[in-house]
Each structure stands twice: as C-alpha cells, then as structure tokens.
Amino acid sequence: MGAGRLYAAVAVGGFRRYATYRAATAAGVFTNTVFGLIIVYTYLALWDERPHLGGYDQTQAVTYAWLGQALYSTLAIQGGGTEKDLMARIRTGDIAVDLYRPADLQLWWLASDLGRTLFQLLGRGVIPFAFGALVFDMALPHSAATWAAFAVALLLAAVVSFGIRYLAALSVFWLLDGTGVNQAVMVLGIFCSGITLPLNVVPGALGDLVQVLPWAAQLQMPADVLMGETSPWSAYGFQAAWAVVLLAAGRVVQSAATRRVVVQGG
Amino acid sequence: MTETGTGSGTVTDTVADAFIEVDRVEKVFDVRRRTGFLKRERRQVRAVDALSFTVARGEMVGYIGPNGAGKSTTIKMLTGILTPSGGRLRVAGIDPARERTRLAHRIGVVFGQRTTLWWDLPLIDSYRLAHRMYRIPDARYREILDRLVELLDLGALLDVPVRQLSLGQRMRGDIAAALLHDPEVLYLDEPTIGLDVVSKARVREFLRGLRDERGTTVLLTTHDLQDIEQLCSRVMVIDHGRLMYDGPLAGLHEAGESERTLVLDLERELPPVDAPPPARVVRVEGPRQWLAFPASASAAPLVARLAAEYPLVDLSVREPDIEAVIARMYEERASA
Amino acid sequence: MGETGRLREGTRAYLLIAAMWIRSTMTYRTSFVLTAVGNLAVTGLDFVTLVLMFAQVDTLGGWTLPEVAFLYGLSVTSFGLADLLIGSADTLGARLRDGSFDTLLVRPAPVLAQVAADRFALRRLGRITQGALVLGWALCAVHVEWTAAKVLLVPVMLVSGAAIFGAVFTAGAAFQFLAQDAAEVQNAFTYGGTTLLQYPPTVFGKDLVRGVTFVLPLAFVNWVPGAYVLGRPYPLSLPGWAAFAPPLVAAGCVALAGLAWRAGLRAYRSTGS
Numbered sequence: 001m002g003a004g005r006l007y008a009a010v011a012v013g014g015f016r017r018y019a020t021y022r023a024a025t026a027a028g029v030f031t032n033t034v035f036g037l038i039i040v041y042t043y044l045a046l047w048d049e050r051p052h053l054g055g056y057d058q059t060q061a062v063t064y065a066w067l068g069q070a071l072y073s074t075l076a077i078q079g080g081g082t083e084k085d086l087m088a089r090i091r092t093g094d095i096a097v098d099l100y101r102p103a104d105l106q107l108w109w110l111a112s113d114l115g116r117t118l119f120q121l122l123g124r125g126v127i128p129f130a131f132g133a134l135v136f137d138m139a140l141p142h143s144a145a146t147w148a149a150f151a152v153a154l155l156l157a158a159v160v161s162f163g164i165r166y167l168a169a170l171s172v173f174w175l176l177d178g179t180g181v182n183q184a185v186m187v188l189g190i191f192c193s194g195i196t197l198p199l200n201v202v203p204g205a206l207g208d209l210v211q212v213l214p215w216a217a218q219l220q221m222p223a224d225v226l227m228g229e230t231s232p233w234s235a236y237g238f239q240a241a242w243a244v245v246l247l248a249a250g251r252v253v254q255s256a257a258t259r260r261v262v263v264q265g266g
Numbered sequence: 267m268t269e270t271g272t273g274s275g276t277v278t279d280t281v282a283d284a285f286i287e288v289d290r291v292e293k294v295f296d297v298r299r300r301t302g303f304l305k306r307e308r309r310q311v312r313a314v315d316a317l318s319f320t321v322a323r324g325e326m327v328g329y330i331g332p333n334g335a336g337k338s339t340t341i342k343m344l345t346g347i348l349t350p351s352g353g354r355l356r357v358a359g360i361d362p363a364r365e366r367t368r369l370a371h372r373i374g375v376v377f378g379q380r381t382t383l384w385w386d387l388p389l390i391d392s393y394r395l396a397h398r399m400y401r402i403p404d405a406r407y408r409e410i411l412d413r414l415v416e417l418l419d420l421g422a423l424l425d426v427p428v429r430q431l432s433l434g435q436r437m438r439g440d441i442a443a444a445l446l447h448d449p450e451v452l453y454l455d456e457p458t459i460g461l462d463v464v465s466k467a468r469v470r471e472f473l474r475g476l477r478d479e480r481g482t483t484v485l486l487t488t489h490d491l492q493d494i495e496q497l498c499s500r501v502m503v504i505d506h507g508r509l510m511y512d513g514p515l516a517g518l519h520e521a522g523e524s525e526r527t528l529v530l531d532l533e534r535e536l537p538p539v540d541a542p543p544p545a546r547v548v549r550v551e552g553p554r555q556w557l558a559f560p561a562s563a564s565a566a567p568l569v570a571r572l573a574a575e576y577p578l579v580d581l582s583v584r585e586p587d588i589e590a591v592i593a594r595m596y597e598e599r600a601s602a
Numbered sequence: 603m604g605e606t607g608r609l610r611e612g613t614r615a616y617l618l619i620a621a622m623w624i625r626s627t628m629t630y631r632t633s634f635v636l637t638a639v640g641n642l643a644v645t646g647l648d649f650v651t652l653v654l655m656f657a658q659v660d661t662l663g664g665w666t667l668p669e670v671a672f673l674y675g676l677s678v679t680s681f682g683l684a685d686l687l688i689g690s691a692d693t694l695g696a697r698l699r700d701g702s703f704d705t706l707l708v709r710p711a712p713v714l715a716q717v718a719a720d721r722f723a724l725r726r727l728g729r730i731t732q733g734a735l736v737l738g739w740a741l742c743a744v745h746v747e748w749t750a751a752k753v754l755l756v757p758v759m760l761v762s763g764a765a766i767f768g769a770v771f772t773a774g775a776a777f778q779f780l781a782q783d784a785a786e787v788q789n790a791f792t793y794g795g796t797t798l799l800q801y802p803p804t805v806f807g808k809d810l811v812r813g814v815t816f817v818l819p820l821a822f823v824n825w826v827p828g829a830y831v832l833g834r835p836y837p838l839s840l841p842g843w844a845a846f847a848p849p850l851v852a853a854g855c856v857a858l859a860g861l862a863w864r865a866g867l868r869a870y871r872s873t874g875s
Binding site for chain 1: 630632633636637639640643644647648650651654655657658659660661662663781782783784785786787789790791794797798801804805806807810
Binding site for chain 2: 615619625705707
C-alpha cells in the first residue's frame with residue numbers, strides 16, 4: 001500500500017470512530033446551539049454599546065460567535081481529540097506497538113485527527129452554524145473563492161490544533177499522567193483561541209500577545225478569512241509558520257521519546 | 267430426572283421451606299432496532315418465558331445456559347434490579363421489585379466480571395463501607411470478617427489497594443464483600459471466570475464450606491462445568507427464556523447425550539486407533555489423537571484397553587463443553 | 603419506609619460514599635491539585651471574559667460591572683454548590699452503558715443518593731470559591747440601599763439557586779435513562795444555564811427570557827430576585843412578590859425532578875436498558 005493510501009485509510013478510520021456515536025453527536029449539536037445563542041446575545045449587547053469594536057460590525061460579531069461553536073469540537077479547542085487516545089497508549093505502553101509499525105507516528109496520528117476533524121465539522125459543526133445563519137444576520141461571503149479560501153484556512157487551523165495537542169500528548173512520556181497537561185490544554189485553548197471573546201477585542205498588551213500565539217491560528221484566522229477581514233495569504237503565512245514550528249517541535253520531542261522507549265525496552 | 271413445565275405450567279410442588287419461589291414469571295422487552303438511517307423497527311422479545319422453579323433453603327443450584335438465554339435477566343429479577351412483566355416472584359418471602367432495599371439486606375451478589383470493590387483503596391476500606399452501609403453490628407462484623415479473612419486467606423491483602431490485586435485475589439475479595447452482612451442467599455455470576463486453577467479450587471472449596479457451615483442458599487451461573495460438578499447437586503438449564511432442564515448434573519449429560527473427549531499422545535504417528543464403539547476417533551494430528559465417547563460412560567475400561575494395545579505416552583480426558591451440551595439438547599427439542 | 607426515613611437513609615448513604623470518593627481521589631494527590639487548580643482557572647476565565655468586555659464598555663445591557671458581577675457570583679456559587687453535591691450524576695450514562703449501575707441497585711440505599719455521591723469530587727470547591735470571591739467583591743462594589751429583606755435574600759438565593767440547579771442535574775440524570783449517550787444535552791441546561799445567568803436579563807431576547815422565567819425557571823436563581831436587590835426593573839412584568847419566590851420555585855423544581863427520576867428509574871427497571 002502506498003504511503004498516501006495508508007494515511008488516507010487511517011484518516012477514514014478516525015472519521016468512522018467518531019461517526020459511531022450518533023446520539024452523542026446529536027446531543028453535542030444541541031448543546032453547541034444553546035451556547036451559540038447565549039454568546040450571540042452577549043455579543044449583540046456588547047456591539048450595541050460599541051459598534052465596530054475590534055473592527056467588526058454586529059453581523060460579523062454574530063458570525064464569529066457561531067463559527068466558534070461550529071469549530072469548538074471540530075478543532076478540539078479544549079482538547080479531547082485523538083490526543084486522548086495517544087495519551088492512553090503512552091500510559092499503557094501500547095505505544096511501543098505503534099513505534100514498530102512501518103509508518104510515521106506523527107503522520108499516523110495527524111491523519112487520524114484530521115479524520116476526526118472532518119467528522120466533527122460535518123456532524124457537529126454545520127448544524128449550529130446553519131441555525132445561526134437562519135435566525136440571525138450573518139456576514140457570509142457570496143463568492144465561492146472566499147469559501148474555498150476559508151476551507152484552506154480551516155485545514156491549516158486543524159494542523160496547528162493537532163500540533164499543539166500532539167506535543168501535549170507526548171509530554172506523557174515523561175509525566176506519566178496526562179491530567180495536568182489536559183488541564184493546561186483546556187485553559188489555554190479556551191482563552192487563547194478566542195472562543196469566549198474575539199482576540200481583536202482583547203485590550204492592551206494581552207490582546208497583542210494572544211494574537212501572535214498559535215491558538216490565534218485556530219478560530220480568529222479562519223473567521224477573518226471568511227469575513228474578508230484579512231488577506232488569505234497573510235493568514236496562511238501565519239498559520240503555516242506555526243504549523244511548521246509545532247510539527248517540527250513534535251518531531252524533535254517524538255524522537256527523544258522514542259529513544260526513551262527503546263532504552264527502557266518498551 | 268425432574269423436568270419443570272415449559273408450556274403446560276406444571277410446577278414442582280411448593281416445598282415447605284422454599285426460599286426462592288418463581289412462578290410463571292416472564293419478562294418482555296421492547297427492542298428497537300435501527301433498520302435504516304432514520305427508520306426503526308420495534309419488536310417484543312420474551313427474555314424470560316413462563317419460568318417456574320423453587321429453590322429450598324441451603325440448596326446450591328447451578329443456573330446455566332448460552333449467552334442471551336435469559337440467565338442474567340432472571341438473576342436481575344431475583345435481586346430486584348428488574349421488575350417482571352408477569353408472574354409471581356418471592357425471595358425469602360419478599361417481592362424483590364417492590365422491596366428492593368429490604369431485600370438487599372438479605373442477599374449477596376457477586377458479579378464475576380465487575381468488581382464492586384473500591385479500585386484505588388485498600389481492600390479493608392470496601393469492607394468498612396459495607397459495615398456501615400448494611401448497618402452490621404460491630405461485634406458481628408468483626409466475627410464475620412475474621413472468619414471470611416481466614417477462609418478466603420485475605421489476611422495479607424486487607425491493606426493492599428484493590429487495583430494491585432490479582433484477578434483471583436480480587437474475586438475472593440468480592441465474595442467476602444458480598445457475604446459480610448451474612449446474607450441468606452448468594453447470587454454468583456461466573457465466580458471462577460478467568461481464574462487460574464489454584465484460585466478456582468480455592469473459591470470452590472470456600473463455597474462448599476459456606477453451604478455446609480452457614481446453610482447459605484447459592485444460585486450460581488457459570489460456563490465452567492466443573493463449578494457445577496463440584497458444587498451443585500442440582501442444575502437448571504435455560505434457553506430462549508424457558509427452563510429446559512432441572513435436575514442433577516448426571517441427568518443433564520443423558521439429556522444432552524453429551525460426549526467427553528479422550529486425548530491420546532502416542533509414541534509416533536499411527537493410523538486412527540481401533541476403539542470399541544460407541545467411542546470413535548474424531549481427529550488425528552501427528553502422534554496425537556482425539557476420541558469421543560459418551561459422557562455417561564466410564565473412561566477407565568476404554569483407557570485400559572487402549573493402553574494395552576497402543577504405545578501411549580500421555581493421555582487426558584476433557585469434560586464436555588457446557589455450551590455444546592446445551593446446544594445439542596436444544597437441537598433435539600427443536601427437532602422433536 | 604416513609605419519605606423522611608428515605609431522606610435520612612439517602613443522606614447517610616450519600617455521606618458514606620462521598621467519603622470513600624474523597625479518599626480515593628486523595629491517593630492521586632498531584633492529579634487532585636492539578637484538577638482543582640484547573641477547575642478554578644477554567645471557571646475564572648468566564649469572569650476574565652466579563653472583565654475584558656467591561657474594559658471596552660461601561661455597561662452591558664444597561665448594567666454596570668459590579669451589578670453583572672453580583673449576578674455572576676450568585677450564578678456561579680449556587681451552580682457550584684449543586685455541581686459539588688450532585689454534579690457527577692451526569693456520569694450515570696456511562697454506568698448504564700458498562701452495566702455497573704446494576705451494582706448500585708443491589709445495595710440497601712436509595713439509588714439517587716448513590717448516583718449523586720458517585721465520583722464525588724472536592725476539586726469542585728474551586729468553582730464555589732471563585733464564585734464566592736466574585737460575589738464578595740460585587741457585594742462591596744454595588745450601590746444598594748440594603749434592607750433586612752435584601753440582606754436576607756442573598757443567602758436565600760444561593761440555597762434556592764443550588765436547589766434549582768440540583769433539580770436540573772437530577773432531571774438530566776433521569777433523561778439519561780432514556781438516552782444513555784446523550785449526556786451532553788444536559789450540559790446545555792446546566793453549564794448553559796449558569797453561563798446565561800452570568801449576564802443581565804436585558805441582554806437576551808424576550809422569548810429566551812420568558813422561557814427561562816416561566817418554562818425552565820432558572821431566572822429565579824438570580825435574575826428575578828437579583829433585579830429586586832439591585833433595584834432594577836426586570837424585563838418582564840412580574841408581581842412584586844416574585845422576588846421572594848425562589849424557595850417556592852426551588853421546591854417545585856425539586857419535586858418535579860424527583861418525579862422525573864422515579865419515572866426514569868421505573869422505566870429502567872422494566873426495560874433493563
């Protein structure tokens with residue numbers, strides 16, 4: 001089997017694994033929709049007071065809120081993607097089996113996580129977003145090219161999200177327990193991704209900081225590409241730079257971790 | 267051989283000391299099955315069908331049947347977890363479904379594959395919780411615990427976190443936990459599953475002692491025929507929610523015309539040995555041969571004859587697989 | 603056994619089981635500390651968001667930061683109490699799936715008490731602490747002419763609010779008897795509810811406010827009585843005594859949730875799934 005087909009098969013597996021939980025997916029759609037409603041109303045109140053806050057008008061703020069709900073589980077913003085499985089395999093030692101597979105560990109898990117991403121986007125993301133578009137005024141592009149540009153930004157966002165969570169998962173090789181790392185992933189993810197408040201609204205130095213961190217590549221960048229607030233190429237540049245840095249860091253840590261396993265005899 | 271009615275509803279005469287009474291009990295489930303993306307099909311499944319039996323105080327009964335036969339549904343009704351759809355059910359004179367908590371004080375339950383012990387805490391902590399939850403008087407608790415610790419050899423394990431115990435140790439721990447409140451009846455679901463030979467023997471020995479010493483009524487489900495052979499004077503077989511057989515184990519072999527297997531290891535590869543019928547060779551693999559013979563027949567004359575005529579290195583007798591016995595029995599019923 | 607007898611038995615079993623879970627979690631001290639800190643941080647982020655919003659505006663829906671903080675503190679603290687006491691009921695679905703729920707049914711204690719105490723987690727004190735701190739600050743910062751009635755209303759709100767959220771948790775657990783995999787639906791009402799109540803009612807659409815006032819009466823946790831304490835008009839016209847209705851509303855919710863739980867348990871015991 002060619003390498004491309006192998007990883008495609010892994011991605012399909014990741015998609016299928018999440019597709020089996022139908023009731024859970026429906027429940028997630030409902031919950032995301034309810035949260036979307038709450039957040040949209042708070043944004044409407046906020047932009048009522050300060051029109052053009054952060055450079056958004058009210059419909060853009062509404063669009064951002066629903067996009068956030070659509071991408072919440074898609075990009076595993078508070079964790080809980082395939083990195084949970086990877087952590088479990090490291091903890092139980094099953095990872096040794098993975099290391100002997102004639103496949104690259106990082107690519108394998110990336111493919112699996114992208115499969116998950118696609119399912120969560122279709123299964124959990126689309127409906128709350130469509131609900132928002134039906135009930136509220138949203139700033140959606142009319143040109144197919146913008147949607148295509150958005151899709152690319154989304155793919156890069158998924159890779160960056162994976163890059164962060166992969167590093168977090170590998171830390172279990174040394175920490176042996178994922179609790180603390182999961183907590184950190186959750187807190188940082190919720191705050192720095194801008195899921196609660198668009199990053200361009202965060203004032204002062206804090207605002208400047210969160211806009212250059214990798215989490216900004218997840219929700220803020222795709223949102224700005226979708227709403228034409230930034231040129232796609234500058235967004236891609238930012239996202240791709242972080243993707244490369246995170247994946248490279250992942251490889252370095254991975255090879256250190258592999259040496260560790262080999263030395264300890266698995 | 268006693269057979270309890272499957273359709274006619276004849277019930278063995280109610281024993282004066284009947285401790286468990288099951289009279290024409292049935293349990294019907296509504297099963298919804300996905301047949302398409304949104305389509306669902308609803309149908310009724312009769313998990314237990316007009317089931318009737320009684321168990322006397324102090325009896326030890328094996329309750330067997332293939333998976334999905336209605337075994338665990340019966341046990342769940344007897345313990346008050348499930349409400350029957352029809353019929354009458356009494357344990358120690360209590361209606362389990364109506365007085366679940368009152369019944370709980372008088373029964374013990376061991377779920378073979380699911381521990382009720384506290385995973386991260388020392389074994390003794392689980393017992394202390396039972397002490398309080400069942401409101402066992404202090405002196406009584408001490409007395410029973412000491413006895414159980416001695417019989418089940420738990421002394422060295424009491425301060426060990428449950429997660430560090432072996433499967434066999436944990437099973438012994440679970441059995442003790444189910445008996446601390448000195449229940450009159452004990453339900454055991456696969457008590458020896460996954461245990462090594464030594465642990466199995468230990469559990470069986472303990473259960474025998476329990477019956478003799480305390481007169482506890484025991485109902486056990488198992489896939490291991492040896493559990494039944496060594497413990498139960500009576501076995502009940504259920505399939506498709508109906509009682510297929512109720513009587514001694516020997517009768518079950520007759521009813522199922524089951525066969526045991528004799529495995530021979532010969533010095534060298536030979537053509538199939540010449541065995542006296544009804545014994546016959548069913549498989550040959552190099553110097554090893556398998557013979558089937560009726561479970562009701564003794565193996566001794568067969569072994570003696572083969573040993574005299576052939577160069578034997580080793581031999582072993584395998585008991586009939588319970589699933590196979592039941593399957594054969596069921597086929598017969600169906601074709602009759 | 604009468605209702606009071608059951609309540610006493612239930613409380614006793616609850617305390618016994620909760621104590622076991624505390625001891626269990628304490629065998630992993632590092633994990634406990636990390637999750638407690640994480641719990642505090644995650645809930646604190648909600649408030650950070652609020653503060654960041656008020657860095658851009660002076661009022662939200664016409665309410666000032668101390669006033670919103672007052673609502674926030676009441677919502678988070680009462681929710682935190684309910685979460686601590688019965689929050690693990692949302693793991694019922696998992697117990698139903700793996701079959702371990704049956705082991706609870708053969709114990710001589712009310713099942714709801716056992717489910718409520720299941721996986722009792724002291725780390726949830728983090729949320730209560732955080733909510734109480736914000737509430738304390740808000741009480742100092744708001745401009746209110748305190749009367750005896752208003753002072754008394756604050757603890758009444760916390761207790762009634764915890765009871766209302768507790769009822770939501772219980773109803774959510776009962777729902778899991780019907781849909782074991784849909785545990786997340788209840789998050790919409792529990793976590794969604796406490797998030798909603800962290801903002802002033804004037805922010806939301808009239809229909810949404812009507813819904814959480816008359817249908818799922820979360821508004822009685824803090825919106826209705828809180829508006830009275832702060833001397834602000836409530837977006838819906840309610841009689842004057844409505845501000846003092848939280849205990850009644852809570853009692854009603856608890857009774858309904860109890861019925862839902864019984865119906866759910868009865869359905870489970872007749873279907874076994």
